[in-house]
Amino acid sequence: MSYLVASVAGVAFFVLSVALLGVWPARVLDEQTAAMAPDNPLPLTRSEQRGRTVYAREGCAYCHTQQVRYLAADVRRFGPATLAWESRLDVPHLMGTRRIGPDLSRESGVRTADWQFLHLFDPRAMVPDSVMPPYRALFDGAPDRPRQDARDLVAYLESLGRAREIAGPEGEAAARAGCDCPDDRMAELALAAPPPTATPARPRRGDPVPTLDGNADGARGQLLYDRACASCHGPLGQGDGPAAPWLRPPPANLAEHEYTLARLADALWNGVSGTSMQAWRDHPVDDLASLAALVRSFQLERRETTLPDSMLETGRRVYEANCLQCHGPDGGGDGAAAAELAIAPTNFRLQRPSIARSVQAVREGVDGTRMAPWTSRLTEEEIVAAARFVRQFFIRDAAAREGAP
Amino acid sequence: MTHVETRLVYAHGLAALATLLVAVSFGIVVSLQLLLPDLGADVPWLSWGRLRYAHTQGIMLGWLGNAFLAFLYHAVPILTGRRVTSVRLGQWLFGLWNLAAVVPGWILVLAGVSQPLEWAEFPPAVDLVIVVALVLAAVQFLPPFFARGLEYLYVSSWYVIGALVFTLLAYPMGNLVPEVVPGAQGAAFSGLWIHDAVGLFVTPLALAILYFVIPASTGRPIYSHFLSMLGFWLLFFVYPLNGTHHYVFSVIPMEAQATAIAASTVLGIDVVIVVANLLLSLRGAGIIPREPGLRFVAASTVFYLLVSVQGSVQAQMAVNQAVHFSDWVIGHSHLAMLGFATFAAAGGLVHAWQRIPWARYNARAIDWAFWLLLVGVVMMVSALTVAGLVEARLWQSDAPWLDSVRAARPLWVHRSLSAVPIVAGFLTLLAGLTTGPRGGGLTALGLGKEAGDPPEVAARIAVPAGQAS
Numbered sequence: 001m002s003y004l005v006a007s008v009a010g011v012a013f014f015v016l017s018v019a020l021l022g023v024w025p026a027r028v029l030d031e032q033t034a035a036m037a038p039d040n041p042l043p044l045t046r047s048e049q050r051g052r053t054v055y056a057r058e059g060c061a062y063c064h065t066q067q068v069r070y071l072a073a074d075v076r077r078f079g080p081a082t083l084a085w086e087s088r089l090d091v092p093h094l095m096g097t098r099r100i101g102p103d104l105s106r107e108s109g110v111r112t113a114d115w116q117f118l119h120l121f122d123p124r125a126m127v128p129d130s131v132m133p134p135y136r137a138l139f140d141g142a143p144d145r146p147r148q149d150a151r152d153l154v155a156y157l158e159s160l161g162r163a164r165e166i167a168g169p170e171g172e173a174a175a176r177a178g179c180d181c182p183d184d185r186m187a188e189l190a191l192a193a194p195p196p197t198a199t200p201a202r203p204r205r206g207d208p209v210p211t212l213d214g215n216a217d218g219a220r221g222q223l224l225y226d227r228a229c230a231s232c233h234g235p236l237g238q239g240d241g242p243a244a245p246w247l248r249p250p251p252a253n254l255a256e257h258e259y260t261l262a263r264l265a266d267a268l269w270n271g272v273s274g275t276s277m278q279a280w281r282d283h284p285v286d287d288l289a290s291l292a293a294l295v296r297s298f299q300l301e302r303r304e305t306t307l308p309d310s311m312l313e314t315g316r317r318v319y320e321a322n323c324l325q326c327h328g329p330d331g332g333g334d335g336a337a338a339a340e341l342a343i344a345p346t347n348f349r350l351q352r353p354s355i356a357r358s359v360q361a362v363r364e365g366v367d368g369t370r371m372a373p374w375t376s377r378l379t380e381e382e383i384v385a386a387a388r389f390v391r392q393f394f395i396r397d398a399a400a401r402e403g404a405p
Numbered sequence: 406m407t408h409v410e411t412r413l414v415y416a417h418g419l420a421a422l423a424t425l426l427v428a429v430s431f432g433i434v435v436s437l438q439l440l441l442p443d444l445g446a447d448v449p450w451l452s453w454g455r456l457r458y459a460h461t462q463g464i465m466l467g468w469l470g471n472a473f474l475a476f477l478y479h480a481v482p483i484l485t486g487r488r489v490t491s492v493r494l495g496q497w498l499f500g501l502w503n504l505a506a507v508v509p510g511w512i513l514v515l516a517g518v519s520q521p522l523e524w525a526e527f528p529p530a531v532d533l534v535i536v537v538a539l540v541l542a543a544v545q546f547l548p549p550f551f552a553r554g555l556e557y558l559y560v561s562s563w564y565v566i567g568a569l570v571f572t573l574l575a576y577p578m579g580n581l582v583p584e585v586v587p588g589a590q591g592a593a594f595s596g597l598w599i600h601d602a603v604g605l606f607v608t609p610l611a612l613a614i615l616y617f618v619i620p621a622s623t624g625r626p627i628y629s630h631f632l633s634m635l636g637f638w639l640l641f642f643v644y645p646l647n648g649t650h651h652y653v654f655s656v657i658p659m660e661a662q663a664t665a666i667a668a669s670t671v672l673g674i675d676v677v678i679v680v681a682n683l684l685l686s687l688r689g690a691g692i693i694p695r696e697p698g699l700r701f702v703a704a705s706t707v708f709y710l711l712v713s714v715q716g717s718v719q720a721q722m723a724v725n726q727a728v729h730f731s732d733w734v735i736g737h738s739h740l741a742m743l744g745f746a747t748f749a750a751a752g753g754l755v756h757a758w759q760r761i762p763w764a765r766y767n768a769r770a771i772d773w774a775f776w777l778l779l780v781g782v783v784m785m786v787s788a789l790t791v792a793g794l795v796e797a798r799l800w801q802s803d804a805p806w807l808d809s810v811r812a813a814r815p816l817w818v819h820r821s822l823s824a825v826p827i828v829a830g831f832l833t834l835l836a837g838l839t840t841g842p843r844g845g846g847l848t849a850l851g852l853g854k855e856a857g858d859p860p861e862v863a864a865r866i867a868v869p870a871g872q873a874s
Contacts, residue, residue, distance in 0.1 A: 020664065091588075099730040
């Protein structure tokens, strides 16, 4: 009897389970990988490999998963469902079994390095309600002094989802063709729109934005702002939140600008590509409307003198000679050079800086962008003239004017 | 007559309680760090992830591993009428397990040398030591079952043999295969191990305890030999096929997932059969037995039913899609390990301790320990289960991710508060087994010094019904 127990219960059933639920699925996954993977897999760099080791040893996989499940709720939040080939270089896998934080499969391209370093050093400086541990030992005393481990870890995080992104639409089409998908629903969740780069937080340019003229709830707007925006933009929108010193370009000083509703909608819905301002599509549109209303209420009243004609002329002359290439002939941020820039030049038709802010930007430049200080090229008089000139481009939309200061 | 190596029972029992207190401390710090995330911020070896690894491995290998080994030293000689293989081997096994595996494993994991694999976090170097130790355990405990002349095997014996052989194969599979097989392919093997660790290592040894202690304490045979046999074979057939239920809705082929879900459902039915058999065997002893070892065991039986039915339910796709990745799963794992397994292990330890004539035994403390632990586990599991449901609902909605973290916070406070009765319970259990009069257990059972030599005592009072002597 004991031999029977040992051999059948102990050995045979073990072998059966390994064959049925280990070896056989692995075979199927290998076939799927061979059929659907892009031709030239991009391996991780040495730094990214080291970063992966840091991720593994710190237990990151026990709060963050790396598998987007074949479920609408997952796909809505995290992007297309994970295909078999996407983890084929992951040894050991980091698929994860618990989500305290969000899934990270499609993290590539969502955050700037500045954001990642600050978030690792002091998560609550960036996300006040986060429960993520701080990883200060990976740094040399400050978020902008990462040690090798931190650089490697951020490099690794930046690689998550990259392979699928690089495969592009051709890769998606090839995967579709190669898929022996028994279940159309699964193919839909993994391969149909939205594309792998469409995760809710990822900044993008030019997507159509919803109008935010819905019901704005003041209290809700304040609550959302404190939770999600104040850490960068500061409690009154003056760009002085705890995260601000560590981000280049720094968070915008919202109080020093007048914004159209369309401009705010674009910033919230698309993020600001090239900066740490993410897209906030994980919030319902009504919430974004409340936020937009709150942001507009931050604008500081300024008394202004009228712009004299001579200054207008000087400003126009300076603008056409120096600013047009980026900011466009009508200040729409659509100059010839604009397409080359990682961070879009300011569109003055949609946002109007205060005089002080405008002069400061021309004089000092905008740190972290291609807007350089102009003091070496322009006289003080020219700087002030140009700075005041660009404020003429602003178009207040009729509906947006309502309720704005 | 049978001879129980009481010194090895004792050594493993103390090691079990010592490692338990350490592992529980890790768990408490981890739970507090979710409420005060800057706790231990500048100290790498106090970081959440590393402590979490040390907690789960400490509980499985330190507390349960030692407690089961202690019980095996008590039960195998009684079940077989023969001694275990060798005392010297036992000393090596003890040293290897605790001083070459558990303690170095903790040190390495906290130093950042680990594997990010569920239930397999100790690094490969320690895994190799454990495999050697499992071989030694097989050499120590299996030969008595295989020696000539043993025609009749009691159900506990099957579970012991099955557990030792299966785990010897499953442990290296779970710990080493995902290091060479990448991605989702490797995850299939991880899923198998996650379930094998709980289902083919912990569960059979816990069931061996339940099936042993109940008739030994009540003095009556188990309700049905047939149901024991049915339960055993069904468990060993179906449990290993559950593994992929840890990866439902992943890219692992749907047929494998469906097999695992079906197996999980059948498993629930199997547990109902097993628990019915055990509860019917308890009839007459009351819903809360007076005898403490039996009381732990009775509670363990009920926990087993709850956690297994819960498991069958959460494997179903409709439920899984909502609660997977949430605190519900943490509640489930604690209902299994802190409820079912810990109460079985405690029951086995108490039972064995009572029958060591020179061991201290404090009946009152053990009484307290039971109630404190019961309150603690109910508090903890209920908080986590509710947290899981709250998180699940928020994740299905349009709310931003952090809303689920914010909503779980008050429930995490409740969960951390459960540490108070749990730690008190474990400390009281330790007190119960290290303070009080020597031989207090025998006195509690109504047997005094006149009962005779230790080996004879052990044999006489713990003969399971139906066992040929």
